[in-house]
Amino acid sequence: MTILIKNGHVLDPKTRRNGICDVLIDGDRITKTEENITVPADKVIDASGCYVMPGFIDLHVHFRDPGLEYKETLTTGGRAAVKGGVTTVCAMPNTKPVTDNSVKVAMIHRRARVESLTNVIQIGAVTIGQEGKELADIRGMAAEGCHAISEDGKSVMNASLYRRAMQIAKEAGIAVFAHCEDITMVEGGVMNAGAQAKKLGMKGISNAVEDVIAARDILLAKETGVQLHLCHCSTKDSVKMIALAKEEGLPVTGEVCPHHFILTDEDIKEDDGNFKMNPPLRSREDVEALREGLKNDIMDVISTDHAPHGSAEKNRTMKMAPFGIVGLETSAALTYTELVEPGILTPMQMAEKMSYNPARILGLAEKGSVSEGMIADVVIFDPSKEYIIRKETFVSKGKNTPFDGRKVKGDVNCTIVGGKIVYEGGKVID
Numbered sequence: 001m002t003i004l005i006k007n008g009h010v011l012d013p014k015t016r017r018n019g020i021c022d023v024l025i026d027g028d029r030i031t032k033t034e035e036n037i038t039v040p041a042d043k044v045i046d047a048s049g050c051y052v053m054p055g056f057i058d059l060h061v062h063f064r065d066p067g068l069e070y071k072e073t074l075t076t077g078g079r080a081a082v083k084g085g086v087t088t089v090c091a092m093p094n095t096k097p098v099t100d101n102s103v104k105v106a107m108i109h110r111r112a113r114v115e116s117l118t119n120v121i122q123i124g125a126v127t128i129g130q131e132g133k134e135l136a137d138i139r140g141m142a143a144e145g146c147h148a149i150s151e152d153g154k155s156v157m158n159a160s161l162y163r164r165a166m167q168i169a170k171e172a173g174i175a176v177f178a179h180c181e182d183i184t185m186v187e188g189g190v191m192n193a194g195a196q197a198k199k200l201g202m203k204g205i206s207n208a209v210e211d212v213i214a215a216r217d218i219l220l221a222k223e224t225g226v227q228l229h230l231c232h233c234s235t236k237d238s239v240k241m242i243a244l245a246k247e248e249g250l251p252v253t254g255e256v257c258p259h260h261f262i263l264t265d266e267d268i269k270e271d272d273g274n275f276k277m278n279p280p281l282r283s284r285e286d287v288e289a290l291r292e293g294l295k296n297d298i299m300d301v302i303s304t305d306h307a308p309h310g311s312a313e314k315n316r317t318m319k320m321a322p323f324g325i326v327g328l329e330t331s332a333a334l335t336y337t338e339l340v341e342p343g344i345l346t347p348m349q350m351a352e353k354m355s356y357n358p359a360r361i362l363g364l365a366e367k368g369s370v371s372e373g374m375i376a377d378v379v380i381f382d383p384s385k386e387y388i389i390r391k392e393t394f395v396s397k398g399k400n401t402p403f404d405g406r407k408v409k410g411d412v413n414c415t416i417v418g419g420k421i422v423y424e425g426g427k428v429i430d
């Protein structure tokens, strides 16, 4: 099968191509990127007025499979991913049971190849059962294709144990994805500590809850030399610390989620569980620092932390609802609308942070680029389309979003995974 994408504006962070160009796909590879390709193809796509970018690589999703299939599955999560232009995801291990050994990892990889439209890279847990007591078989999981380990959902509070995990990850050549939260400091908090929490009568989560662990983890990365990726950064001091780490030449990267660079705690007008996530929506100052960090490339990655939950669970009070919101189907549009349209990021930076940089962090040499020889994971994005986000239109099982009813500009037109069209004309092609 050959696909010829005509007249699109190619954004390729690897070759720095940034202009109108045709793209030819043959089988699972991109075989040519050139102006005016005229060879016949099985399928021709007119991408006039659209960006042609490397398929998005989301370093942080929760597919809830196995064990919590009522929230999401490899199939439903995969469909949501390709609708959002996401051609590879990193699935976090806080499944049921926790994905903490090579047999479980191999099983998910095997199943995902059949059940999921997007590529799934399973992330292995740091400790057995995410209990923070005994290290998981990190080497074994790395051998099964875990490109990173993570205790996401919580931090490994025992610094000595975490340091040992980092040493092993370093030896195995994989990264550590860090969820930064000092659980001893949370004290029942459900939203950002500040005036809005007081007004709503909620317990607060201060910035230091994140910052003290971010600082610790950077210092541990310095000692062990492991590649450390800080997940869902929400505070201005996280940005500062990553800047410092980079100045020192440490292999530390930072990730920001759309909700953290768009919303503040003041957007929580009432007691609504759909605004509850970890880390919480912070202050205007934090949001500005995250935007600035993305703009000046201190922050490398935009991920979703797609965290689906059942409606009955989320349509409860802030106190009762679980932490987490969905993101796969809104991330590209929100990023374009909030960062690219206003000139905070260039379109090329969007491609970098949503695809190229994640590919580098995972060590995927054949991904994150629309250029000859690469795997044909491609997204065609129409920056002119305006619409309103409606959670009923989500293909994810999770409808838990604070962005329902929000106006956005920019929509995924077509998603190609390994040379196969899996989303086109508003429809997922199973």
Ligand SMILES: NC(=O)N[C@@H](CC(=O)O)C(=O)O
Pocket: 062, 094, 152, 153, 154, 179, 276, 277, 278, 279, 305, 307, 308, 323, 324, 325
């Ligand atoms: N982000 C969240 O609020 N929730 C995540 C866990 C996590 O990412 O820490 C989840 O698994 O639901």
Ligand SMILES: [Zn+2]
Pocket: 152, 153, 154, 179, 180, 231, 232, 278, 279
């Ligand atoms: Zn987390």
Ligand SMILES: [Zn+2]
Pocket: 060, 061, 062, 092, 152, 153, 305, 307
């Ligand atoms: Zn998460």
